[in-house]
Amino acid sequence: MNTRIYKEVFFEATHRLIHYKGKCFRLHGHQWRVEVWIEGTADERTGIVLDYNCIKEVVGRFDHQVILNADDPMAACIEAFHPVVTTSGDPTSENLAGLIAEMINTEAGRHGHNARVVKIRVWESTTCYAERTYDRQ
Template identity: 85%
Template sequence: MMTTRIYKEVFFEATHRLIHYQGKCFRLHGHQWRVEVWIEGTPDERTGIVLDYNTIKEVVGRFDHQVILNEADPMAECIEKFHPVITTSGDPTSELLAGLIAEMIDAMAAQQGSDARVAKIRVWESASSYAERTYVRQ
């Protein structure tokens, strides 16, 4: 069986804050986030495609122009009155978002009947700072 790796880079704009952080990131602020995803899988016999790049773009796009807050953040309920809020099970750090986005991509691929899975993901919250997760698949 042949495994192939593909790569996709996607950008999104979003606001977040870290309620457990001592410093300026405790305040609501925004970033242009950059997500790099490496996917491994078996190319489809008919199309030759491991996973449609648009699938990755669609998953990451769910975060574009959103407010992302810890579900325990009291600000979430206030903002929700005016704008949808994406809540996370912890502070929405680049580390947490890397894991969340990877899980979402894997779930979408499985839903499409593909064996494609995230092998590596980087979530950049600035031009000089990113979190990276790598996965070893059996």
């Protein structure tokens, strides 16, 4: 029997979109909101599908970070002073949704949980979010 859980996490981070023609080309920050729906089989002994703290810890890796495209020439400059989280492609809410979902799935598997992200939303403002949905496999 599958069970679905939900977790909401916030983080603060800076990013820029090097392939975008507009103000988001400039380095700027957001309070990001991540909503995650996970489906899986609850552990027989604990009754837990996936520890909510696992989700919080994965998303927390982005908190107070600079997130840049791996091809961004600014990454090397900033790295001299502050760690930089790099992404393949521009760090849009769409791309971050996919990356965070993959990271959560990897952590769930690493801890032996039969659980996967089935839906994720990454909000970069109070009015804008990207959503990805996945079929349970």
